[in-house]
Amino acid sequence: MRNYIAVVFDDTNKAYEGLHAIWQLDTDGAITVHGTTVVHRNDWGEYQVDSKDTHPALATAVGVGVGALIGALAGPAGAAVGAARGAAIGAASGGAVGAVADLNRADTRDESRYETAWVLGAGQSAVIGDVSEDSTFSIDERMRRLGGTVYRRAWSAVRDDKWFDDRSLYPYDGYLSPYDYYLYPYEYVPPYSPWWAY
Amino acid sequence: MQDTQVKDAIDQVRSATQQLHKAISDAAAKRGGAAKADLQAVPQMAKAAVDSIKGSMATQNETAKKRLSEARTYLEAAGKHAADGVKSSGKEFQTAVRQTIADARAAAQKVSEAVAAKRTAAGATSAK
Numbered sequence: 001m002r003n004y005i006a007v008v009f010d011d012t013n014k015a016y017e018g019l020h021a022i023w024q025l026d027t028d029g030a031i032t033v034h035g036t037t038v039v040h041r042n043d044w045g046e047y048q049v050d051s052k053d054t055h056p057a058l059a060t061a062v063g064v065g066v067g068a069l070i071g072a073l074a075g076p077a078g079a080a081v082g083a084a085r086g087a088a089i090g091a092a093s094g095g096a097v098g099a100v101a102d103l104n105r106a107d108t109r110d111e112s113r114y115e116t117a118w119v120l121g122a123g124q125s126a127v128i129g130d131v132s133e134d135s136t137f138s139i140d141e142r143m144r145r146l147g148g149t150v151y152r153r154a155w156s157a158v159r160d161d162k163w164f165d166d167r168s169l170y171p172y173d174g175y176l177s178p179y180d181y182y183l184y185p186y187e188y189v190p191p192y193s194p195w196w197a198y
Numbered sequence: 199m200q201d202t203q204v205k206d207a208i209d210q211v212r213s214a215t216q217q218l219h220k221a222i223s224d225a226a227a228k229r230g231g232a233a234k235a236d237l238q239a240v241p242q243m244a245k246a247a248v249d250s251i252k253g254s255m256a257t258q259n260e261t262a263k264k265r266l267s268e269a270r271t272y273l274e275a276a277g278k279h280a281a282d283g284v285k286s287s288g289k290e291f292q293t294a295v296r297q298t299i300a301d302a303r304a305a306a307q308k309v310s311e312a313v314a315a316k317r318t319a320a321g322a323t324s325a326k
Contacts, residue, residue, distance in 0.1 A: 002314070029317055032310055034307055034311065052224070052226075052227040132310075134317075134318060134321055184219075184223075185216050185303060186219070186220060186306075
């Protein structure tokens, strides 16, 4: 089953450990990773996506809507139970299909931003991933050991969100959603860390 | 033995498409002439990835084959847009770079979907 995941960590270094662990699971064949990125929220509530210094033509698209993405992953159900560290949202049922929170469409940007505010607190970092997994166990267990909180939502449910209809945010018509645009298809660790991460 | 060969082939394709996306992203992060110089290598890289796909298609399941075929289309588009970019400048160049990145990203996406399809099929077989 294909899912979007967000794994929230208190510490930036832990987030990168989490990023590496996710790609290691891919290498082991336990999951298949289609793309990942690391997002930070600073003490003023602003979001930053770790990325390359891009060509000016691309710069404005990088990071657009990342807060909305995290909010879309968590959804209203996440708001109710998201405080449980190490718990996978909706994972109690155990099965791969049942493990994904079947959320109503949260879908408006305002609502997603509101939800994001509690999912990713000031000073926290999150690994965002687009993954195929036959069971949620591998990611949940590995992230739990690292102290991460896993949010998960079916890829198809997120893709159906109205948010994806905003073509003005696409790098060029018809190809990629903003989400795809900043999810690297390989493990990417920037050569620098933001100053506020120290 | 055969499974090992199949895994190697599709993993090689995946690695090639990821490297292509990385190379284009690196090129896009540069300015002016440096970006264009890096872009010149992209059509050849895309062609090599397409050749890898051709070599690995026959041994895949139907879903993986379909994904690889889609990846091939994106790779060919990436090569074309990169070649267009090398010959252009200004806004046209920027557009070509954006299109090349998007094509390479889509190709990498399709190949990883093929890998996922293969792994899922292998898991279902071993579970029986």
